[in-house]
Amino acid sequence: MNNRIGRSWKAAGRLWCALFILFLAAGTRSAAQVLPAPRLLSPPDSSINQPTSLTFAWRAVLGATSYELQISDTPLFTTLVYHDSLIFGQSTDVSGLHRSTTYYWRVRAQNIVDQSAWSDTWIVTTLPAPPPSPVPSSPPDGATVPTSVTLAWGASSGATSYRVQLSASPVFSTLVVDDSTVTATSRPVQGLANNFDYYWRVNASNAGGTSAWSASMGFTTTAAPPPAPTLTSPPNGAADQPLTVTLSWSSIPGAPSYRLQVSAGPGFATLVLDDSTLTATSRAVGPLANGAIYYWRVSAKNAGGRGAWSSAWYFATVAGTPAPPVLSSPLNGTANQPATLTLAW
Structure with a gap:
């Protein structure tokens, strides 16, 4: 009897333990079900x-x-x-x-x-991938350009900015231009030295990085325009010059051509002569008018452009030979004239 009672109590205890475990599990599951989503x-x-x-x-x-x-x-x-x-x-x-x-x-x-x-x-x-290297387009490699030039290249896909370097060294050891703020596909450069070799390159950037440098391109600037010639003959202010006169000036080294202007006025508003095809340092001008004043000047030209005008000189042509007088009195062939006559013309 006591054994049965004891077994009953044990069974009841196990039942209560099982119910308690189920209660705990149910509580735990309830807590899990209300886990909020993370932020x-x-x-x-x-x-x-x-x-x-x-x-x-x-x-x-x-x-x-x-x-x-x-x-x-x-x-x-x-x-x-x-x-x-x-x-x-x-x-x-x-x-x-x-x-x-x-x-x-x-x-x-x-x-x-x-x-x-x-x-x-x-x-x-x-991040985007870095853009590819740009391809330079102008001036072409080996070109001769003026001292103000625009460097240009093809757009690089995905690029938001470009960096341009210009150097007098082919290895870019010193830089004339180093501009990383360029957003267009060209960059003007001014104030370069005449008759000088330059090298340039460009890279592209975006938020993802920077491309490799483009191929290096080189160009040479033109020579400086020549100085003004010095006028030599006829001397400034010369008078009694012939109606066909030879104008002469000094030679300018490196200048293959000259331009001569002759005018009847000091402002050269109207021109008697304007010749830009001259390769020598003199030019015969005529026929000119008698007793007139003429002004003249010369400039020289080379690959760098046309230089400044020389100072303007002037000369005067010889006066013209007067026409013969017309005799008027006494009439030709008249007879019986007094011993004292008045001759008129």
């Missing part, structure tokens, strides 16, 4: 130009023992590029993401009994 921290939602190695972080959830992270390149998470279902902590490092790609990520909390709902989905876009 995402970083990288920020809709962030751009992020590196391809990132730390994804979220706030801790009370009661959670681990977290699950999903990363996808589709907003519905139909394909996963990263999935970790057992993260012990509130962040994890992810590497190997692709450049210029938009990713979607979410997290949920979990414990031994249940999981929370997914967090909000945040978006992150990685």
Whole structure:
């Protein structure tokens, strides 16, 4: 009898223990079912130009023992590029993401009994790939250009800015121009030295990095325009010059041609002669008018352009031979004239 009573008490005890365990389990499951979804921290939602190695972080959830992270390149998470279902902590490092790609990520909390709902989905876009090297276009390699020139190149795909370097050294040891603020595909350069060799190159940049330098291009600037010639003959202010006169001036080294202007006025508003084809240092001018004043000047030209005018000189031509008088009195052939006559013309 006592044994039966004892066994009954033992059975009742086991029953109560089982009920207690079930109660605890039910309470634990109830707690798990109300795990809130985690709140995402970083990288920020809709962030751009992020590196391809990132730390994804979220706030801790009370009661959670681990977290699950999903990363996808589709907003519905139909394909996963990263999935970790057992993260012990509130962040994890992810590497190997692709450049210029938009990713979607979410997290949920979990414990031994249940999981929370997914967090909000945040978006992150990685850095673009660096742009390719630009291709220089103008001036072409080996060109001869003026001392003011525009450097130009083809657009580099994805580039947001360019850096232009100009140097007198083919290895760019010293720089005449080093401009990294260019956003167009050309850069004007002024004030270069005459008759000088220059080298230039360009690279392209965006948020993802900087390209390699383009091929180096070289050009030579033109020679400086020649100085003004010195007038030599006839002397300034010369008088009684013939109606065809030879004008002469000094030779300018390196100047293959000259321009001569002759005018009847000191301002050269109207021209008697304007000859820019001269290769010698003299020119015969005529026929000119008798008793007139003429002004003349000369400039020289080379590959660098036309130089300044010389000072203006003037000369006067010889006066004209007067016409013969016309006799008027006494009339030709008249007779019986007095011994004292007045001759008139």
